[in-house]
């Protein structure tokens with residue numbers, strides 16, 4: 001909130017500032033650090049700036065956005081190719097990406113950068129610090145007494161105990177541990193915090209009760225997502241699909257557990273959550289102008305004793321992500337994969353109201369009209385439900 005207020009204040013003051021130099025300085029924003037937080041921060045700011053320019057009657061070219069980092073490329077934990085994409089996207093959004101430049105000083109109206117042996121000072125109204133995570137004071141103090149690394153992270157063994165004290169367990173952002181075979185320590189991210197908490201809880205219980213066995217920490221991370229802005233891309237996608245300025249956006253979700261089965265002595269049971277989702281835009285008359293449909297089928301198997309046999313850490317992808325991997329095409333009478341049929345139904349919905357889509361003729365949930373049945377032979381009952389919910393929720 002303080003940062004948002006600060007950004008607003010800069011635009012408000014700039015709007016009334018007759019001195020060109022002062023005005024430009026007020027509208028110059030530096031983000032120090034081009035890791036996850038830095039590129040997400042500057043990406044959001046780059047998307048917000050046109051809105052603020054409009055509100056405060058400021059020209060976009062008077063606003064300067066810079067992301068600076070001492071390393072050679074942004075988000076260096078990503079492969080080089082993806083770092084390149086991040087940099088190109090930021091540049092396209094009007095951000096100057098300055099790499100190989102360390103921040104060596106910040107004053108009220110400036111930022112000081114060191115590139116190779118040269119130190120230079122640049123006018124800056126706001127500097128946002130995103131150059132790394134610091135431990136909380138209590139951990140930073142503890143890190144002085146025990147073996148630690150990288151900004152007060154405490155080194156742990158595979159059971160998540162401090163390597164110096166077996167009765168001290170460390171988890172989440174405060175732990176420093178490199179999984180055998182990996183080059184880098186575990187990331188300071190939510191998944192690591194969640195996984196390490198379970199392992200440590202088990203190991204603390206074992207060490208207190210002397211029952212059971214200690215677990216080694218073996219996290220399975222699902223991957224990383226970096227959002228370099230998103231609003232403009234989402235709008236661009238919807239516009240490409242037919243949405244117009246002034247349309248409303250809605251999302252509808254339904255989940256069914258109807259296909260779950262009990263376990264028997266000779267067969268595993270399945271708890272299935274089948275979630276269907278639609279995102280769409282409607283115009284002032286309630287006519288759908290763009291639409292997407294997707295679904296996620298999450299199966300958790302268990303045996304007759306109730307023991308879960310599915311690997312709960314495995315990623316569950318949506319049907320549109322799985323695409324041809326789902327394997328419906330070979331069995332389909334029209335030779336179309338699930339995602340192709342969902343896309344065809346979404347396309348069919350465009351130009352109709354949700355009520356009209358719900359009025360589609362079906363036989364046992366499957367379209368009966370010959371034209372539509374040439375591209376959709378799957379059940380559309382849940383599609384109709386999510387389209388209705390999405391249209392109702394549009395705002």
Ligand SMILES: Cc1cc2nc3c(=O)[nH]c(=O)nc-3n(C[C@H](O)[C@H](O)[C@H](O)COP(=O)(O)OP(=O)(O)OC[C@H]3O[C@@H](n4cnc5c(N)ncnc54)[C@H](O)[C@@H]3O)c2cc1C
Pocket residue numbers: 037136137138171172173174188189190191193
């Ligand atoms: C801006 C930002 C964006 C992020 N985005 C993502 C993301 O998109 N995805 C992702 O996976 N991760 C993200 N992270 C990282 C993620 O938030 C952390 O990895 C995660 O929260 C770590 O969990 P934790 O429980 O170890 O620590 P925290 O969530 O930081 O929790 C520590 C808690 O301890 C409290 N505390 C501190 N000192 C004391 C004390 N002396 N006494 C009592 N309580 C104390 C703190 O107030 C805090 O509530 C982001 C982090 C930041 C800063």
